[in-house]
Amino acid sequence: MSDESEVHLPPQPNAETGEPRPPRAPVYGTIITHVPKFPPSTTPGPSSECSPTLETHAASNRTTWSYGAAASILVIAIVTFFYGVSWIAIWWAWAILALVVATTFAFTRTGFYAAGADWVRSRKEWVRTYELTEIEMHLSSAGTELFLRDSSGQTLNGRLANLQANRNLWDLVYNGIRHSIAHGATANRYARDALKLGGES
Numbered sequence: 001m002s003d004e005s006e007v008h009l010p011p012q013p014n015a016e017t018g019e020p021r022p023p024r025a026p027v028y029g030t031i032i033t034h035v036p037k038f039p040p041s042t043t044p045g046p047s048s049e050c051s052p053t054l055e056t057h058a059a060s061n062r063t064t065w066s067y068g069a070a071a072s073i074l075v076i077a078i079v080t081f082f083y084g085v086s087w088i089a090i091w092w093a094w095a096i097l098a099l100v101v102a103t104t105f106a107f108t109r110t111g112f113y114a115a116g117a118d119w120v121r122s123r124k125e126w127v128r129t130y131e132l133t134e135i136e137m138h139l140s141s142a143g144t145e146l147f148l149r150d151s152s153g154q155t156l157n158g159r160l161a162n163l164q165a166n167r168n169l170w171d172l173v174y175n176g177i178r179h180s181i182a183h184g185a186t187a188n189r190y191a192r193d194a195l196k197l198g199g200e201s
Contacts, residue, residue: 009182010175012130013117015051018172025174027164028194029144043114046126051116055169057162058112071100113162115172120148122158129176135187137194146191148177 010022040053075097079087087093113122118130127150134149137160144160164170174195181187181197191197 009178012175012179013172015117018052018054018117021168022171022175024167025171026196027167027170028160029164031161031164031167033165033167040114045114045116046119046121046124050119050126053114054116055166055172056112056114057166057169072097075100113158113166113169115169117172118176120156120158120163120169120173120176122156122162125154125156125158127154127156128152129173130179132177132180132185135177135180135185135191135197137188137191144194 011020013019013021040056043053043056045051045053079093079096083090083093113120115121115129119126119128121127127148129148129150131151132148133151134147136147138145138147146156146158146160146163148156148158163173177185177195178197187195187197
């Protein structure tokens, strides 16, 4: 990319202080704003080489519990239809129910998010936000997912609504995405349109 395209980008925050903070980033969909529960000062970065944590977000598990309850009701209804209430005495029916609930929790749990001036993490996944090479958005059963890959091959797949719930955290991530796009990162059409990144996929 040309230097001219970079002139119009907000500056990258200082790695230690996080200043200047990026401007407000555009959001996609309905956002339920969130006040962080865990002070950034008590949250370590994903690596000893990373800058300090500036923002955090502990997503609500309400959605996970809702999916778990719905899956349980569905399995119970199906088993009851075929075996009647006598399924209560069948051991493998309970095993199936437990497996379905555990799988539902594994795929819908929301987890914890944190970001520094130049990185973001979700659970054990993290990427350097100013070194992204790939930015994609996809729809899943849990909502809109944002997939990021950086130049070292590290990846992060996070629920977009959770990344955007703490607007200050999302501002940090989005500024890195914009800089990465200016330096040649690729993005699919959904991400470019939804996040107002412009250009071609």
